[in-house]
Amino acid sequence: MAQKTVTGCMIIIGNEILSGRTQDTNLAHLAGVLNELGVRMAEARVIPDIEAVIVATLNECRAKFDYVFTTGGIGPTHDDITAACIARAFNVELIYHPDIVEVIKRRQAPPDVMDSRLLMARVPEGATLIDNPTGGPQGFQIGNVFVMAGVPAVMQAMASTLDQTRIQGGLPVRSRTIGAFLGESTVAAALSAIQDQHPDVDVGSYPFYRADGYGTNLVVRGTDELELEAIKEKLRLMIVSFGAEAFEPVR
Amino acid sequence: MAQKTVTGCMIIIGNEILSGRTQDTNLAHLAGVLNELGVRMAEARVIPDIEAVIVATLNECRAKFDYVFTTGGIGPTHDDITAACIARAFNVELIYHPDIVEVIKRRQAPPDVMDSRLLMARVPEGATLIDNPTGGPQGFQIGNVFVMAGVPAVMQAMASTLDQTRIQGGLPVRSRTIGAFLGESTVAAALSAIQDQHPDVDVGSYPFYRADGYGTNLVVRGTDELELEAIKEKLRLMIVSFGAEAFEPVR
Numbered sequence: 001m002a003q004k005t006v007t008g009c010m011i012i013i014g015n016e017i018l019s020g021r022t023q024d025t026n027l028a029h030l031a032g033v034l035n036e037l038g039v040r041m042a043e044a045r046v047i048p049d050i051e052a053v054i055v056a057t058l059n060e061c062r063a064k065f066d067y068v069f070t071t072g073g074i075g076p077t078h079d080d081i082t083a084a085c086i087a088r089a090f091n092v093e094l095i096y097h098p099d100i101v102e103v104i105k106r107r108q109a110p111p112d113v114m115d116s117r118l119l120m121a122r123v124p125e126g127a128t129l130i131d132n133p134t135g136g137p138q139g140f141q142i143g144n145v146f147v148m149a150g151v152p153a154v155m156q157a158m159a160s161t162l163d164q165t166r167i168q169g170g171l172p173v174r175s176r177t178i179g180a181f182l183g184e185s186t187v188a189a190a191l192s193a194i195q196d197q198h199p200d201v202d203v204g205s206y207p208f209y210r211a212d213g214y215g216t217n218l219v220v221r222g223t224d225e226l227e228l229e230a231i232k233e234k235l236r237l238m239i240v241s242f243g244a245e246a247f248e249p250v251r
Numbered sequence: 252m253a254q255k256t257v258t259g260c261m262i263i264i265g266n267e268i269l270s271g272r273t274q275d276t277n278l279a280h281l282a283g284v285l286n287e288l289g290v291r292m293a294e295a296r297v298i299p300d301i302e303a304v305i306v307a308t309l310n311e312c313r314a315k316f317d318y319v320f321t322t323g324g325i326g327p328t329h330d331d332i333t334a335a336c337i338a339r340a341f342n343v344e345l346i347y348h349p350d351i352v353e354v355i356k357r358r359q360a361p362p363d364v365m366d367s368r369l370l371m372a373r374v375p376e377g378a379t380l381i382d383n384p385t386g387g388p389q390g391f392q393i394g395n396v397f398v399m400a401g402v403p404a405v406m407q408a409m410a411s412t413l414d415q416t417r418i419q420g421g422l423p424v425r426s427r428t429i430g431a432f433l434g435e436s437t438v439a440a441a442l443s444a445i446q447d448q449h450p451d452v453d454v455g456s457y458p459f460y461r462a463d464g465y466g467t468n469l470v471v472r473g474t475d476e477l478e479l480e481a482i483k484e485k486l487r488l489m490i491v492s493f494g495a496e497a498f499e500p501v502r
Contacts, residue, residue, distance in 0.1 A: 015453055015455060015472075016455060016457060016470070017278070018278075018282060018292045018293070018294070018295065019282055019286070019292065019424070019426075019472065020278070020279040020280070020281075020282030020283045020286070020292070021279075021426075021457075021470065022279075022457070023276065023279050024275075024278070025274065027268070027269075027271070027275070027297065028268075028271040028272075028273075028274050029271070030271075031269060031270055031271030032271045035270070035271070041269045041270065041271070042269070042299065043269070043296065043297065043298055043299070043304075044269065044296070044297035045294065045295070045296050045297075046278065046294065046295035046296075046297075047294055048293065048294070049453075049455075053294075075435050075456070075458070076435050076436040076439045077435050077438075077439045077442055077443065077456045078439070078442060078443035078446050078454070079446075079453075079454070079455055079456070109436065112440055113434070113436045113437050113439075114436075115440070116435075116436040116437075116439035116440055117436040119439070151458060151460075153460070173270070175270075175272070183364070184326050184327050184328050184367075185327040185360065185364050185365075185367040185368040186364050186367075187328075188327045188328045188329070188364075188367035188370070189363055189366070189367055191328055191329060192328065192329035195329050195330075202266055202300075202330075203329070203330070204266055204267060204300075204330055205326070205328045205330070206267060206272075206273070207326070207402060209402075209404070219267070219272065221266070221270065
């Protein structure tokens with residue numbers, strides 16, 4: 001039962017996320033993908049396009065977590081410095097990968113535009129590629145670090161190719177959710193008691209506000225489906241004991 | 252001209268964000284609020300509801316950045332441990348703040364429910380309060396750390412009360428955006444030259460994909476409005492030189 005938790009850390013690289021111009025959606029998506037592979041997202045960091053910050057964050061996180069996933073900064077412009085920073089963090093050369101060069105050269109372009117596009121073929125020496133089902137340039141893996149695009153459609157395509165041949169996870173985390181028109185404070189004490197009875201699951205409560213009233217969604221997360229079902233039934237009985245009706249989750 | 256950049260760091264506390272169940276929107280909102288106060292969001296971290304992680308992250312970030320802002324974990328349930336963790340990080344007692352107790356007691360409740368609700372009145376000793384215009388329990392400030400709710404409507408209400416009496420920022424960052432149906436690789440070299448001519452602004456390029464074609468939005472960010480206008484004109488001329496039309500931004 002006591003299996004090691006395999007941890008993942010996401011590094012979101014980009015001034016546009018930090019400035020609020022762009023809303024990140026990659027974290028939520030990748031968390032779901034990793035969960036299916038048995039990797040628990042343990043931390044995420046959003047950092048600017050600054051070499052020293054990227055290198056330091058990467059070296060800290062790749063030592064601290066089992067797997068690290070970056071998004072952003074692998075395009076063809078001057079602020080796309082992720083590949084160069086990762087080469088520096090691993091202290092290896094930055095090379096043009098022939099398989100990415102081949103993909104890029106399939107589409108013709110004037111020489112100076114092609115030169116810019118070929119910047120996307122640069123990877124740290126020793127990296128292996130992450131397929132890009134959209135047909136664009138690939139991402140790459142070096143050590144326990146996976147480097148992907150920031151554009152959500154491209155990132156999701158790359159993430160869809162990650163599998164157990166390169167990521168050795170534990171058991172996927174499953175969840176059960178049940179909701180009620182009860183305030184968090186009403187259920188707090190009873191909920192805490194249920195959490196104490198089941199230390200190996202996470203019991204969370206998330207308030208919601210709707211036109212027809214406010215209430216709370218209760219979420220239990222763990223790796224044992226039978227235990228989750230049993231706890232969901234406890235939560236249902238608790239809700240009923242407060243004179244409310246238990247229903248399927250409200251987002 | 253060479254004014255010190257005032258930096259902010261956001262710590263998003265909550266398993267529900269890391270698991271992908273809930274999409275954070277507070278980072279983008281707070282970045283905008285801070286910018287108006289002259290504080291540049293320099294980093295954001297998303298961390299789980301684990302005491303050791305919260306305390307360590309808080310102590311690291313409050314030493315590293317001018318201001319730190321946390322969201323999440325200040326509700327009434329067992330997984331709401333933010334206030335206790337911040338007291339521990341500052342090595343002070345956790346107390347019941349009389350002004351929050353008063354707000355909470357305005358709404359009647361059975362004794363056990365009231366006990367749970369009063370957990371939201373706990374703050375580290377020495378903290379000052381952050382008003383909550385929604386009428387619920389307040390947030391708090393201790394040192395350079397500002398502690399706010401995770402529910403977006405409440406967080407936004409609290410953030411709206413932050414002003415220059417408690418946050419001493421620099422100049423707000425302004426931006427200009429211009430778009431074109433040109434690939435990033437087409438503009439990459441010219442864009443890099445413009446960035447080199449203006450080292451004190453950030454020039455960014457963000458590809459977009461629409462039914463009527465793909466293109467790039469060019470964003471220039473800095474504190475000098477006249478310089479930004481001049482650069483926008485350079486970008487417009489650059490776009491025209493590639494035979495394309497410059498237009499207002501596409502999201």
